[in-house]
Amino acid sequence: MKKTKKTDIFTKIVAIVVCFISAALIISATIMLSNHTNEILLRSQTEAENLTLDSINKIENKIDNYTSYVSTTSGSFQKCTNKNEVEMQIEQIKLSSFTERGLKNVRYFLNGEIHGVAPWPVEITKDLGLDYVKSVEHSKQESLFLGTNFDEMPETDKDKVFPVDLYEFYAPVYDNANIDGIALYFDTAVFRSQIGNEFRHDNAVLSALVRDTGNVLIGDDTFQKNTVIDILSELGVNETNITSRVFHDLTEHNRDRILCKINGLNHVISIEFNSATKDLGVVEIYDCGALAKETNDLINAIVAILVIFIIIIIATIAILVINRYRLQKKVNNAEKHDLLLDCLNKYGFTKEAEDILHRESGVYYGVIVLHIRHFKFLTENYGEGEVNSLLNYVKLTLTKTCRIEEVYGHGENGEFLLLLHAKDKEDLIDRLKIHSFLASQYKGAHKFDVAIKYGIYEYQSGDQSPVSKMIEYAIEANNTVTKATVENVDMQFNFYDDELRKIRLINDDMELRQETALKDGEFQVFYQAKYNLKNHKQDGAEALVRWYDKNTGEYNKPALFMPLFESNGFIEKLDKYVYTKVCEYISYSLQQGRNVFPVSVNVSRITATQPDFVDYYTRIKKKYGIANGALTIEFTESFAYENYDVLKTIVDRLHKAGFQTSIDDFGCGYSSYRILKELPMDEIKLDKFFIDYSENPERINSIFESVISLAKKLNMKVTQEGVERPEDVELLKKLGCDVIQGYIYSHPLSLTDYLHFVENTKDHNL
Ligand code: C2E
Ligand code: CA
Ligand code: CA
Numbered sequence: 173m174k175k176t177k178k179t180d181i182f183t184k185i186v187a188i189v190v191c192f193i194s195a196a197l198i199i200s201a202t203i204m205l206s207n208h209t210n211e212i213l214l215r216s217q218t219e220a221e222n223l224t225l226d227s228i229n230k231i232e233n234k235i236d237n238y239t240s241y242v243s244t245t246s247g248s249f250q251k252c253t254n255k256n257e258v259e260m261q262i263e264q265i266k267l268s269s270f271t272e273r274g275l276k277n278v279r280y281f282l283n284g285e286i287h288g289v290a291p292w293p294v295e296i297t298k299d300l301g302l303d304y305v306k307s308v309e310h311s312k313q314e315s316l317f318l319g320t321n322f323d324e325m326p327e328t329d330k331d332k333v334f335p336v337d338l339y340e341f342y343a344p345v346y347d348n349a350n351i352d353g354i355a356l357y358f359d360t361a362v363f364r365s366q367i368g369n370e371f372r373h374d375n376a377v378l379s380a381l382v383r384d385t386g387n388v389l390i391g392d393d394t395f396q397k398n399t400v401i402d403i404l405s406e407l408g409v410n411e412t413n414i415t416s417r418v419f420h421d422l423t424e425h426n427r428d429r430i431l432c433k434i435n436g437l438n439h440v441i442s443i444e445f446n447s448a449t450k451d452l453g454v455v456e457i458y459d460c461g462a463l464a465k466e467t468n469d470l471i472n473a474i475v476a477i478l479v480i481f482i483i484i485i486i487a488t489i490a491i492l493v494i495n496r497y498r499l500q501k502k503v504n505n506a507e508k509h510d511l512l513l514d515c516l517n518k519y520g521f522t523k524e525a526e527d528i529l530h531r532e533s534g535v536y537y538g539v540i541v542l543h544i545r546h547f548k549f550l551t552e553n554y555g556e557g558e559v560n561s562l563l564n565y566v567k568l569t570l571t572k573t574c575r576i577e578e579v580y581g582h583g584e585n586g587e588f589l590l591l592l593h594a595k596d597k598e599d600l601i602d603r604l605k606i607h608s609f610l611a612s613q614y615k616g617a618h619k620f621d622v623a624i625k626y627g628i629y630e631y632q633s634g635d636q637s638p639v640s641k642m643i644e645y646a647i648e649a650n651n652t653v654t655k656a657t658v659e660n661v662d663m664q665f666n667f668y669d670d671e672l673r674k675i676r677l678i679n680d681d682m683e684l685r686q687e688t689a690l691k692d693g694e695f696q697v698f699y700q701a702k703y704n705l706k707n708h709k710q711d712g713a714e715a716l717v718r719w720y721d722k723n724t725g726e727y728n729k730p731a732l733f734m735p736l737f738e739s740n741g742f743i744e745k746l747d748k749y750v751y752t753k754v755c756e757y758i759s760y761s762l763q764q765g766r767n768v769f770p771v772s773v774n775v776s777r778i779t780a781t782q783p784d785f786v787d788y789y790t791r792i793k794k795k796y797g798i799a800n801g802a803l804t805i806e807f808t809e810s811f812a813y814e815n816y817d818v819l820k821t822i823v824d825r826l827h828k829a830g831f832q833t834s835i836d837d838f839g840c841g842y843s844s845y846r847i848l849k850e851l852p853m854d855e856i857k858l859d860k861f862f863i864d865y866s867e868n869p870e871r872i873n874s875i876f877e878s879v880i881s882l883a884k885k886l887n888m889k890v891t892q893e894g895v896e897r898p899e900d901v902e903l904l905k906k907l908g909c910d911v912i913q914g915y916i917y918s919h920p921l922s923l924t925d926y927l928h929f930v931e932n933t934k935d936h937n938l
Contacts, residue, residue, distance in 0.1 A: 194485040201478040208471045216460035217429040220442035230371040232448040246343035274362025377457040384451040510582040521581025521589045537631040539642040540590040545623040547586025549814035569610040699926035701918040712770040747779040755796035772804035777811040790829040800830030860894030
């Protein structure tokens, strides 16, 4: 138990510590993770910026070729002094090597007007309201301009009129009255191929050269769409705050990094513009995790280690908890288990019975304590093996007796516990009778009768007593000797009832008064004379104790107080007191020259087993100068049966000290002929039971005859107790009985009455 408690505390401490550690780990892991996620995001934004810058720088280099050509070309117009020279110069440009780079047309501006031949007439451009307006607008800006293309021209019109997409580069011509600026138009496809795909990064989800309108010039064929916003939508990025920011960044030529989620993963949209690329920008999308791969791998490793660690901790806790649970279960089972009989023990029974009564609270139940009679005697005389086989047998009978929602358990010292339901008290007794019958069928190596007494507590609906209390009451019912049990030694079914409660109160009261009563002389010795059938004279007397009740003036019989004194040990004092009083009477009477008959005194098993018993009785005998043979000590048959060896020594010593010995109540219980044969008793007193059967005399007479004949052989005097009827006297005479004791001759008498009775023995007549 103690060990379990220690383990318990240890487990608790370990569990708490482990919980704290894992909680700390989880918290720090979470913090680390969120820190590192932030770091990944920051790092990936910087990384994306670098990559996109790299892309746009590459594009810038390519575009530089065009812009520097265009600006050189614009320089060549400065020397033109009239319109013709301007137009000639334009024709020159058209023939230049730049046609390889897709140069398709050249026009010039003067005073807000567009001039020059084109693959498309100025009028149409004007009508469409597209290029013309923009180009004129541009011409007002006195700087190099890049950027208009005609991809945006409606499909139908484009098909009808212009088969080629063109890209316009504008450059101003300074300080010339014939020309304000020129515009060079390049084939978009050639322009694209000139820029090429080298700027693109392989690990990018998207890497595109876009117009500030969001149209993709050079992109990725995997996407169906050709505007940045549509591509984002295709990737599942639809949040307006993101798309509008992208849109805004493009129109405003902002450099920007925007975080978004694609398929639940962090991505960064990276946008770059620069002065050289004008209205062309680069839009790239990167997976943050892939960008910050090293950091990410590190974190993943840390997280993996942490997860493994946490799993180990959780597993450890789980194992601890399971072990504790198992241990507890084991302890619980052990606590409830009887190892000897492999069934429930008293504690286990109590717990089970509590559960059953909780479930079946409306049913009439009996909580029963079964006590195997003379269990100690059986153990001492027949050994553990025999007793264990008896216990196993009783257990088997209980297994057979128990039904559903009933239970039994094994207590100590020949005690079993049983919970049975029944219709009522009678029904319960019927069931117990069946059990009693089953138990009596035991066949052991040593032939003895199994007798069980049942202490019964009746449970009825609404009873709140704990089962442990019910067991206590049932034991009390078994132990308290009531009037009924005194009259019927074999009383089997002892119910805990109101009478028992009353008896307990009376016993408590008597126990309180016993010592004072002894001092105050409330215990008085009565004498019952015996009659000798052979010589027709008085044959001694038996001393019988009475307790005088001052309040009622009655003499209470031993049946009221003997069981209590036997259980609390006071009997020893009382026996010695009665014995001393008897010695006192004999010596006093002899001194007065009175007629004195031998006296028999009763000695309980408790008194007889005291180490000083024989010495004490001998000392008192000597003290009062009582002659040998004047005192007989009566032992009960049950005591003789259960303490055979002890009694044999006692009897020998008593004989040496001049006492006579007698075996009392013979035939009421054990009737062992061994006692008769081997214990050298002087007298055998037959229980009243023998003559109670005289109405059906055949069987009992034969036993009687054999007992008497054996007693005769052994030279023992045979006395019959409780003789009340003349016909019994006749029968006893015939059978050869020596002495009778009973109301027919004399009732137990007070000393005064007895003295008087003895004085008049001559008048004695049966
Ligand atoms: P016991 O030793 O068997 O005593 C005989 C009992 O039978 C006495 O009961 C007596 O009054 C009663 N008796 C005598 N003749 C008749 C009869 O004709 N008919 C009936 N029905 N009963 C008769 P009592 O005096 O009530 O004593 C009961 C028992 O108490 C005794 O049984 C004895 O075992 C015990 N006892 C009495 N005095 C003492 C004592 O001083 N010490 C001890 N240890 N036990 C005592
Ligand atoms: Ca007696
Ligand atoms: Ca007797």
